[in-house]
Amino acid sequence: MFLYIRRVRRCQFVQLMTTCLVLSVVMVCWEQLDHSVVSHIKSYSFRYLINSFTYINNSLTVPREEARRFSNFSYLLDHPDKCGDKDVLLLLFVKSSPKNIKRRNAIRATxxxxxYIKNTLGVTVKVLFALGAIETQPNDLSSPVNHQNHLIREDNLHGDLIQKDFVDTFHNLTLKLILQFHWMHSRCAHARFFMTADDDIFVHMPNLVSYLQDMSSKGVTDFWIGRVHRGAPPIRSRHSKYYVPFEMYPWMSYPDYTAGASYVVSGDVANKIYHASLTLNASLYIDDVFMGICANAMGVSPQDHVYFSGEGKAPYHQCIYNQMITSHGHVEDIYDVWKAATDPQVKKATSGLLGRLYCTAVKMTLLCKPYSVTYPCKAAFL
Incomplete structure (x- = not known):
């Protein structure tokens, strides 16, 4: 009898401790969940009910002299004649860190x-890399001059680095965005389209060129495509890389914008963004959000393209390659993806009625999953 009572008490103690542990975990998770849910509810309410982005634009407008401090940096490396008088279908800027020479070489080779683009696809696409000045670390024994000399030698070899003398850091990404639009305005304004991309992005250039040629033949204007974020709230957690304090942006929602990893705009939109940047406060260091603010000020809205990748890599499959535009997170595998995605057999295997039916079934399996971060499920039916 005594042993039975001890056993019961022990079980009750274990149940009590388990219950306390579960409740503790739930309370911690609920606090995070509650904060996320509340911030998104506020954000969507602000976007769809209040929608006072006009007030935001007005409040961020500053005198031109003040706005000039975000663009008034000297060029360290430049190629003002890169576009010349050529018929440029696309000016493509890759945002790159000075140290990422392997990534740049991989992009140049793929x-x-x-x-390759000119000889195989028959169009002129100008590819440039946007850089800031080298930031040296406290334990870095080599001098900034030596680092810069490496970049100069790289640029002498390839002629594709555009660098200004602001420090190349995450918090200066908006300055790098402004660099790109200002460079296009002054050196390549006749390009029909402009694209910006990270240096870990894979671009299926044949598919992109075909798509842009079609858009160009239709004479599109106010054109801005990518992976669209609608009603996104500012992140207020100090632990996040994307933390934005109230002092910098006090409102509950951002204007619609496309993910900064890659997006494309038409030449007229690029010109509008340039002019917007001349009078807006660019201290907000989330560059894709600042792009959204500039576009909203000029009355331009983004359009979602299902084959612009989200945060993750696109599935490795020929049915995906057939329509993909971009995929995110490629560094070591970029050569393999380029070879597989541009193989002529891809188009053959995915064409015809049977090929299309097969690919629809495959893409449904690959894309129609909860929390997919690459392409949305609807991409399977296009």
């Missing part, structure tokens, strides 16, 4: 190879 999807960003201008010679």
């Amino acid at each position: 999807w960003g190879n201008e010679t």
Whole structure:
């Protein structure tokens, strides 16, 4: 009898401790969940009910002299004649860190190879890399001059680096965005389209060129495509890389914008963004959000393209390659993806009625999953 009572008490103690542990975990998770849910509810309410982005634009407007401090940096490396008087279908800027020479070389050898694009696709695409000045670390024994000399030698070899003398850091990404639009305005304003991309993005250039040629033949204007974020709230957690304090942006929602990893605008939109940047406070360091603010000020709205990748890599499959435009997170595998995605057999295997039916079934399996971060499920039916 005594042993039975001890056993019961022990079980009750274990149940009590388990219950306390579960409740503790739930309370911690609920606090985070509650904060996320509340911030999104506020954000969507602000976007769809209040929708006072006009007030935001007005409040961020500053005198031109003040706005000039965000663009008034000297060029360290420049190629003002890169576009010349050529018929440029696309000016493509890749945002790159000075240290990422391997990534730049991989892009030059694959999807960003201008010679391949001209000879194989029959169009002129100009690919440039946007850089800031080198930030040296406290334990870095080599001098900034030596680092810069490496970049100069790289640029002498390839002629595709555009660098200004602001420090190349995450918090200066908006300055790098402004660099790109200002460079296009002054050196390549006749390009029909402009694209910006991270240096870990894979671009299926044949598919992109075909798509842009079609858009160009239709004479599109106010054109801005990518992975669209609608009603996104500012992140207020100080632990987040994307933390934005109330002092910098006090409102509950951002204007609609496309993910900064890659997006395309038409030449007229690029010109509008340039002019918007001349009078807006660019201290907000989330560059894709600042792009959304500029576009909203000029009355331009983004359009979602299902084959612009979200945060993750696109599935490795020929049915995906057939329509993909971009995929995110490619560094070591970029050569393999380029070879597989541009193989002529891809188009053959995915064409015809049977090929299309097969690919629809495959894409449904690959894309129609909860929390997919690449392409949405609807991409399977296009």
